[in-house]
Amino acid sequence: MRPAPAAALLFGLAAAALLARHTVSVAALAALLLLVCLRAPVSRRWPYLVGAVGSAAALFVLTPFVERLPGTVYWSGPSIPVVGTLDVTSTELSGALFNACRLAAVSLAFAVYALWLDHDRLVQAAGFARRSVLAVALATRLVPALERDASGLVEALRGRGVEPEGLRGRARLLSPLLAGSLERSLNLAEAMEARGFGRPGATRLPQPRWGAREQVALAGAVLAVVVGALWL
């Protein structure tokens, strides 16, 4: 399928997850997107899955402690200034689960976009705002590039007999990783300028017309938003 309607479909599913009001509906959408992610090769999918599932899990764990909603109290803890008494109630738990599923669904929609869509063709499909779309496509490639850089830094450390251990050891790699990605982006910007990027009068490689699958995907995107808003 061509990337523009596929991106629209993913956007529709993410919007449906944000508009839906029932936890089961949102969880079903997240599960569907998770299944699509799991079809990608392990080496490519894991950073996205760790990011999506990890952030959703963190939201689920933290939300009951910062919200104060009535319901059956499962646990009651100490009183903390500003936050008040820490407790976990049934309403807070169900709300946390709902929001965690929402976050997971939106993150997984992005993961499917990053893992499965042909970003080149998405850039070429952009009739307007080509620069912005190119920036998004390049940013999408940042995750695997950072992963490669991080592996390289760890390998160079291990090559000196040093094993980066624990969260602190890994966290020390963040600053050089960030600096490295800035250096890389400068090199890329230089190469792009040398190849005429930004020059007025640019043209585009012609793209084939949309077929039935693309039209169905676009209709599916609209349908997902409507169904999400009205019935889910």
Place this chain on the structure above:
Amino acid sequence: MALARTEGLSYAYPGSAVPALRDVSVDLAPGQVTLVLGRSGSGKSTLLRAFAGLVPHFHGGRFSGRVEVAGLDTRRHHPARLAGTVATLFQDPEDQVVFTRVLNEVAFGLENVGTPPRQIEGRALEALRSVGAEHLAGRLVTELSGGELQRVCLAATLALEPQLLLLDEPTSQLDPEAAKALIELALQLARDRGTSVVLSEQRPVLPFEICDRVLFLEDGRLAFDGLVGRARTWLEQHHPLFVSDGGWAGVHRPTHGQVTCRLDGVSFAYEDNLLVLDSASIELRRGEIVALVGPNGSGKTTLAKLAAGLLEPLSGRVERRGRPTYLSQDPGRYVLRERALDEVAVGVDGDLAAASRALAAVGLIGCEDRHPRDLSSGERERLALAAVLAPDPDLLVLDEPTRGVDPERKLELAALLRANTTRATLVVTHDVLFAKTVADRIVSLAPDRELANV
């Protein structure tokens, strides 16, 4: 009439007190192939960037003099405006790739310069065909080998049919065969079209046979400018290593001591389950220097990582005695700390005295307090070397330590390695001349994964 010229060009990068180019005046004729030589940091890449307009437009800095390409003054015309007239192939192909698919990557420049849409695909495919890479058109760039990717990048520059083609050390990541093929191809295509080619190289033996003219830069100054015949004589007098077969790196008497590392029938495969190494065996003894050579993709780096303990074999046995260290191909991976001294001390539990000795051994005295990222590319390479020398390893594994290194620095490195007679050293390299200069024994890893003594 000259296609491109510099007149009294001087340039210093922002924040640098030392000019990268000093009063350089050069004329480039159409159809001429010009080889630019010089030590690391002598200004070769900066000169090429000046012809592309990237200096000063992209980098900023202090610029004086004049650069003209096809009648366009580069100070008044931005690099994007010069694109098409000028095309540049940079050293590291991974840093210049914008798109994920090969055809789109080659088409990118054509789109930018406003090629009529109906012609774009045809010209991109034609450029890929001319470099023997038409079959790669639909592939992902991430799936390509280093040689394939460099050919795709060459196709992207040739597709523009430039009048001036700038090749900045385009073969530094390629084995000798692939490097020869790439240079011959680029120059043949350029000659067929009457393109002026400027090629900077650290392995000048091949380009010498096919270039017309040689420029030699020394500390940013043009020390020599002449035809290739005269250049050979001048280099023999002033910089003989640029035209010799490696040079003498000192006496090294291998002691053939105890075995430090033994790989016995080792096989290895990455995630795709394709065997990279199949039943490879090698012994490294204390006191000897072994060079491992072979074409791109033959498994040299994998074998080196197995020897250093960075990978575990799929089958077979690896025995090691003592501490190994491994120098990565990319010196940009040795930038974890804020000071060069602290960076080197990472591998020795913060022992600053040992780190200081290692920095001195590689000639980086005075750089202790500088940030690793502020060092020049040559200095970064030496810093990385110091980082793996500091622990005084029993087995030193160096992966392509001469990438982008000039012949004089290579000889210094060979002398440094040969001065030690107590550790086992494994040098993975494409550079056969360096292998002959430094090693007691050369082992070749052929495409069929067989190891053989050379």
